[in-house]
Amino acid sequence: MPFTIRHRVLRVLAALAFAACALPSLAQTVLRVSAIPDEAPTELQRKFTPLGKYLEAELGMPVSFVAVSDYAGVVEALGAKRLDLVWLGGFTFVQAKMRTGGTAIPLVQRAEDATFTSRFITADPAIKTLADLKGKSFAFGAPSSTSGHLMPRYFMGKAGLVVDKDLKSIAFSGAHDATVAFVQAGRADAGVLNASVWDKLVEAGKVDTAKVRVFNVTPPYFDYNWTVRGDLDPALVKKLREAFLKLDPAKPAHKEILDLQRASKFIPTSAENYVGIEAAGKAAGLLD
Incomplete structure (x- = not known):
C-alpha cells in the first residue's frame, strides 16, 4: 500500500x-x-x-x-x-x-x-414499649425500605423481639404515608415509618394525633x-x-x-x- x-x-x-x-x-x-x-x-x-x-x-x-x-x-x-x-x-x-x-x-x-431515625406509632393505648408488640399486628413500609423496615426490624431484634415469631402478623404497606393510614384505620395495631414523613404528615394535619401517637424512636443511623x-x-x-x-x-x-x-x-x-x-x-x- x-x-x-x-x-x-x-x-x-x-x-x-x-x-x-x-x-x-x-x-x-x-x-x-x-x-x-x-x-x-x-x-x-x-x-x-x-x-x-x-x-x-x-x-x-x-x-x-x-x-x-x-x-x-x-x-x-x-x-x-x-x-x-x-x-x-x-x-x-x-x-x-x-x-x-x-x-x-x-x-x-x-x-x-x-442522624436519621424511625418512629414507631400506634393507636392502641396498651402499647407503650417495643415489648408490648408481642401478639400484635404490625405494619412496615416497603420490604427494601431502610427507615420503614430494615433498621426498625434490626432495632426490634436488639430489643429482644423475634419479629417473625413474636408479632401476630406483619403487613407491608408499601410507603411511609400508607403505614400511617394502616394504623389510623385499625388495619394494624402498630407500625413504623421514617421521622421526616411522620413530621410532614403531622404538620399537614394528615394524622389524627389524638388517636395515633409515637411510642418509640430508633437510635440514629445514616x-x-x-x-x-x-x-x-x-x-x-x-x-x-x-x-x-x-x-x-x-x-x-x-x-x-x-x-x-x-x-x-x-x-x-x-x-x-x-x-x-x-x-x-x-x-x-x-x-x-
Whole structure:
C-alpha cells in the first residue's frame, strides 16, 4: 500500500476511534432521574418539580423524572443504565452498589440523613414499649425500605423481639404515608415509618394525633442519598454534586427546594457511611 494511502487510512481509523470514545458524552442529552417510591407518586412529583428545574439551569440540559413503581425497580433501572441519578435510602443504596459491582456513586445526602431515625406509632393505648408488640399486628413500609423496615426490624431484634415469631402478623404497606393510614384505620395495631414523613404528615394535619401517637424512636443511623451510576460523565457528576451543595436556604428559590426535600442543606457523602446498613441487612437475612 503506498505511503499516502496508508497514511489516510490511519487518519480515518484514528478519527473513528476518537468518535467512538466521545459517544458516551454525546449521548448524554437528558438527565434521567428517579426516586424510591417511599411516598405517593403525586407527592414525589411535587417534591421533585422545582429541584428538576434548578438542575436543568445548573447543568444546561433537560432533566426528566421517571416514575418507578417499586424499590427494586429503581435499583434495577440504575444498574441497567436506564437512570442516571436516583434518590435512594441507605438500604437501596447498598443494593444498588451490589447490583452495579460497587460502581454506583453516592453524591450527597441531606444533613439530616447522618442522624436519621424511625418512629414507631400506634393507636392502641396498651402499647407503650417495643415489648408490648408481642401478639400484635404490625405494619412496615416497603420490604427494601431502610427507615420503614430494615433498621426498625434490626432495632426490634436488639430489643429482644423475634419479629417473625413474636408479632401476630406483619403487613407491608408499601410507603411511609400508607403505614400511617394502616394504623389510623385499625388495619394494624402498630407500625413504623421514617421521622421526616411522620413530621410532614403531622404538620399537614394528615394524622389524627389524638388517636395515633409515637411510642418509640430508633437510635440514629445514616439513610437517604442522591446516587449516580458509576459510568456517568465525570464532568457531569462534578456539576451535579456542586449544584446540590450550592443550595442555600438564605435564597428564597433554594429554600423552596430544600423545604420540599425536608433538608436544611445537602452535604457530601460516601459509600463508607452505609457500611452499618449493609451489616444490618446481612444480619436480618435480607442480603446475600
